[in-house]
Amino acid sequence: MDFIQNFPCISIILCLFAGIISSGLKDKAAMWLNAALLTVNTLLSAFTLTYTLSIGQPFVYVMGRFPAPWGNEIRAGALEALMALFFCVIMLLSLFGGRHKLVEEVEEGKTYLYYVLSDLLLSSLLALVYTNDMFTAYVFVEINTIAACGLIMIRQNGRTIEAAVRYMIMSLLGSGMLLLGLCMLYDLTGHLLMSNMKEAVALLVANNAYQIPLIVSIVLMSVGLCIKSALFPFHAWLPDAYGYSTVSSAAILSSLVSKGYIFLLIKIIYRVIGFDIYHDTRIVDILFLFGLMGMIFGSISAIRENDVRRMIAYSSVAQIGYIYMGFGMGTQVGMIASIFHILSHAATKSLLFIAAIGLTDVSGGSRKFIELTGSGYRNKWAGVAFTVGSLSMVGVPLFSGFISKLLFSQAAVQNHTKMLPALIVLGISTILNAIYFMKTVIRIYTPIGETAYTNVTFKDIPIYAAVLVAFIILNVVLGISSQPVVDIIQQGLSTFA
Amino acid sequence: MGANLFTNYGEAVAMLLFGIGFGNLLLQTNLIKKIIGLNIMDTAIYLFLAEKGYIVGRVAPIVTDGVQNMEAYINPIPSGLVLTGIVVSVSVSALMLSLTIRLYRRYHTLDLDEISKQLKKEGL
Numbered sequence: 001m002d003f004i005q006n007f008p009c010i011s012i013i014l015c016l017f018a019g020i021i022s023s024g025l026k027d028k029a030a031m032w033l034n035a036a037l038l039t040v041n042t043l044l045s046a047f048t049l050t051y052t053l054s055i056g057q058p059f060v061y062v063m064g065r066f067p068a069p070w071g072n073e074i075r076a077g078a079l080e081a082l083m084a085l086f087f088c089v090i091m092l093l094s095l096f097g098g099r100h101k102l103v104e105e106v107e108e109g110k111t112y113l114y115y116v117l118s119d120l121l122l123s124s125l126l127a128l129v130y131t132n133d134m135f136t137a138y139v140f141v142e143i144n145t146i147a148a149c150g151l152i153m154i155r156q157n158g159r160t161i162e163a164a165v166r167y168m169i170m171s172l173l174g175s176g177m178l179l180l181g182l183c184m185l186y187d188l189t190g191h192l193l194m195s196n197m198k199e200a201v202a203l204l205v206a207n208n209a210y211q212i213p214l215i216v217s218i219v220l221m222s223v224g225l226c227i228k229s230a231l232f233p234f235h236a237w238l239p240d241a242y243g244y245s246t247v248s249s250a251a252i253l254s255s256l257v258s259k260g261y262i263f264l265l266i267k268i269i270y271r272v273i274g275f276d277i278y279h280d281t282r283i284v285d286i287l288f289l290f291g292l293m294g295m296i297f298g299s300i301s302a303i304r305e306n307d308v309r310r311m312i313a314y315s316s317v318a319q320i321g322y323i324y325m326g327f328g329m330g331t332q333v334g335m336i337a338s339i340f341h342i343l344s345h346a347a348t349k350s351l352l353f354i355a356a357i358g359l360t361d362v363s364g365g366s367r368k369f370i371e372l373t374g375s376g377y378r379n380k381w382a383g384v385a386f387t388v389g390s391l392s393m394v395g396v397p398l399f400s401g402f403i404s405k406l407l408f409s410q411a412a413v414q415n416h417t418k419m420l421p422a423l424i425v426l427g428i429s430t431i432l433n434a435i436y437f438m439k440t441v442i443r444i445y446t447p448i449g450e451t452a453y454t455n456v457t458f459k460d461i462p463i464y465a466a467v468l469v470a471f472i473i474l475n476v477v478l479g480i481s482s483q484p485v486v487d488i489i490q491q492g493l494s495t496f497a
Numbered sequence: 498m499g500a501n502l503f504t505n506y507g508e509a510v511a512m513l514l515f516g517i518g519f520g521n522l523l524l525q526t527n528l529i530k531k532i533i534g535l536n537i538m539d540t541a542i543y544l545f546l547a548e549k550g551y552i553v554g555r556v557a558p559i560v561t562d563g564v565q566n567m568e569a570y571i572n573p574i575p576s577g578l579v580l581t582g583i584v585v586s587v588s589v590s591a592l593m594l595s596l597t598i599r600l601y602r603r604y605h606t607l608d609l610d611e612i613s614k615q616l617k618k619e620g621l
Contacts, residue, residue: 135578142585146592153596158616161599165609168593169531173522176538179582180515183542183575187549192574 004051005059007044008076008130011084014040015123022116030112031099034119038092041122045088049081053488058495060132069196073132079339079492082485083129083263089474090255090346091122097354097467098248105155105246114154114248121147121252125260134182134272135192137264141178141228145171148257151249152241163240170237174227181220185272188213194271205277215281221268222283229261231287231324232294235317239305242313247357250309254316254353255346262323262342266335269327270496279330288328288418292425294321299432307367308360311436312352315393318429319345322408325425329411329418332493337407339489344392344400344478351471352389358382358464359444362453369443376444379456383444385468390437392475395430400478405430407486507548514541528597528607532590539586543579550575 018037022030052058058077065071095118102111124144131137145168153164186192188210189200204210227234242250269278278284298317305311319341326338356367362378363371376383392399405426412422458465478485502509514537521534550572558570597607604612 135581139581139585142589146588149592149596153599158600158603158612158619161596161603162609162612162616165528165593165596165600168589168596169522172535172589172593173519176515176519176522176535176542179539180542180545183546183549183578186575186578 002051004047005061005076007048007051008074008080008084008126009061009063011041011044012074012123012126012130015119015126019116019119019123022112022119025112027109027111030115034095034115035092037119038088038095038122041126042085042088042092045081045085048076049078049085049488052076052078052081053491056491068193069191072136073193074130075132075194076130077492077495078488079496080129082488082492083342084126086343086346087125087129087256087259088122090350091118091252093467093470093474094248094251094255094350094354096463097350097471098246098251098357100461100464101247101357107156110154114151117147117150117154118252121151121257125256128260128264132194132271133192134186134194134197137267138175138179138182141175141261141264144257144260145175145228148253151252152245154249155244155246157244159240159244163237163244166237167241170230170234171228174224174234177220177224177227179224181217181224184213184217184220188217194267197272198274201273201277218273218278218281219283222265222287225261225265225268226287226290226324229258229265230317230320232290232297232317232321235294235298235320238317239301239310239313242316242353243307243310247353250313251350251353254313255350258316258320259342259346262320262338265327266339270493275332284328284330286328287324288330288422291321291324291326291328292421294318295325295425295429296321296432299429299436303432303436305436306369308356308369308372308440309353309367311440312349312356315352315433315436316345316349318433319349319393322404322429325422326408326411329415329422331411331415333407333414334411335493336486336489337404337411339493340407340482340486341404343485344404344475347400347471347474347478348389348392351385351468351475352393354464354471355382355385355389355468358456358461358468359386362456364453369440372440372444373446374444374448374451375453376441377447377455378451378453379461381456381458381461381465381468385472386444387441388472388475390441392479394434394437398476398479400475400482403479403482403486505548508545511541511545511548514538514544517541526608526610528593528600528609531609532593532597535593536586536590539582543582546575546579546582 018033022033058075061074063072124140127140128137149164149168153160189197191197191200230238242254295318298314298321302311302314305314323338323341326334358379359372359375359382360367363375392401395401395405412419518534518538518541522531525531552571555569555571558573600612601607604615
């Protein structure tokens with residue numbers, strides 16, 4: 001066994017230990033430990049990615065001495081390693097970009113708690129990505145929920161606590177359904193490891209036994225994860241949670257936490273149920289329908305919003321709709337488009353949240369559109385970054401959003417029954433996206449002459465500006481050289497079963 | 498169908514309880530009642546698991562009288578899952594209760610809709 005095969009396990013354990021150690025550290029020390037942890041994890045994930053690409057197949061790492069089907073396992077392939085790498089990079093950038101706001105908004109002497117929570121959040125995300133055991137996945141889903149709730153309410157005001165309560169309630173409904181579905185599937189198959197479950201499910205379907213319980217458990221798990229990742233009708237908690245928490249939390253929640261659940265759903269579809277069996281249950285049609293509705297209603301809510309942070313939050317609802325629409329196509333191509341959109345949305349949405357905070361800061365802290373007039377001139381870095389993020393979300397070539405829309409359209413054309421609704425809604429949603437994002441961009445670049453607000457230059461905000469530049473580069477790289485990424489996703493998916 | 502329901506009455510009761518808990522967590526506006534619903538929901542799942550792991554006429558797999566035969570014991574994995582699940586649900590309940598205390602100190606009510614109304618008035 002190569003030494004690199006230890007890396008996924010090491011990175012998860014490092015996060016857990018960093019979380020424990022941070023709880024006894026001072027604010028500054030916890031911050032540096034967290035930054036070091038994220039850097040190390042980025043490197044470890046990058047090594048794992050190159051290793052899995054070089055051996056061309058995933059590897060299984062046995063936790064403890066018990067082999068399958070009794071023991072616990074970690075499984076890492078190209079797709080998992082790519083996700084882990086991306087999660088670490090985005091989290092590192094989001095935390096650095098929002099650090100000055102965190103210091104402002106959280107009581108002094110309490111920010112170390114924020115880093116404890118983000119270490120735990122990263123451990124749960126990595127465990128969700130790598131684990132091969134369904135019950136381990138459930139436990140880490142709950143850790144993820146608790147850590148995310150902490151990230152929302154670390155900024156103490158009435159709004160954030162209420163948002164955290166609403167978030168917890170919806171999340172708990174979702175994880176209750178996930179747990180029940182998981183227990184039913186365990187009773188049907190007698191296994192908890194994904195690969196063994198899949199064999200047993202295939203046997204059940206071949207013998208035509210226990211069809212109704214099987215479908216019920218698939219539905220329960222899918223709906224549970226849809227609720228947790230804020231698919232359209234379950235998104236009521238989202239604008240408050242993203243809109244009022246501190247900016248790093250908003251960026252991490254929108255681009256990583258919901259994506260972790262979606263990735264778990266992908267794993268369930270491919271590695272537990274099997275793609276064809278999942279497709280035959282027709283649940284994909286329901287996901288497709290709600291994805292389309294989310295794309296339209298999320299955008300309409302965003303247009304009606306008068307608060308820039310909440311507008312970006314509602315835009316997330318629409319983007320989650322895109323991802324579920326890709327699932328709903330029921331084809332491999334649609335799945336690849338969805339996974340690429342997970343990456344592209346993560347890179348873009350965190351950029352938008354962090355850029356928006358720069359714009360509101362030079363507008364007296366107000367998030368109303370009228371106050372933002374001309375803020376693109378007062379903080380040039382944030383203005384440019386917000387424009388790049390908006391163009392990417394709308395789907396202008398050169399940026400990552402264009403590639404995901406291209407992949408979605410290609411997937412739609414290949415699916416004859418769903419082509420027409422998918423293309424029409426994709427078109428409408430793009431126009432709606434353009435309306436609210438371009439409205440904001442025009443607003444921030446409308447000159448208003450003399451104001452009471454001060455201008456900000458690079459010297460005042462060096463780290464913040466560097467983070468924005470890194471995000472812009474990430475977006476453009478994903479947009480220009482998307483083919484290698486798509487190839488990795490394709491290779492990962494083909495060895496995913 | 499009906500006969501199945503009767504022989505597996507434990508599972509049927511568990512599903513019923515799950516429904517009650519789920520409905521309470523979703524529909525009640527009082528936060529404490531919501532948390533009670535959450536606990537009923539989680540406990541229902543543990544009942545379901547315990548029912549599934551139990552095999553009539555067998556005992557827990559603790560070897561005392563030297564019987565090593567697998568046929569003498571129940572399936573211990575669901576019991577292990579229940580224990581893990583209990584730990585998770587305790588921590589989640591504690592978190593929810595602490596959030597409820599925070600909100601109550603601030604707004605002097607446990608009604609989530611009332612809290613939303615007061616927040617709108619604050620205009621935050």
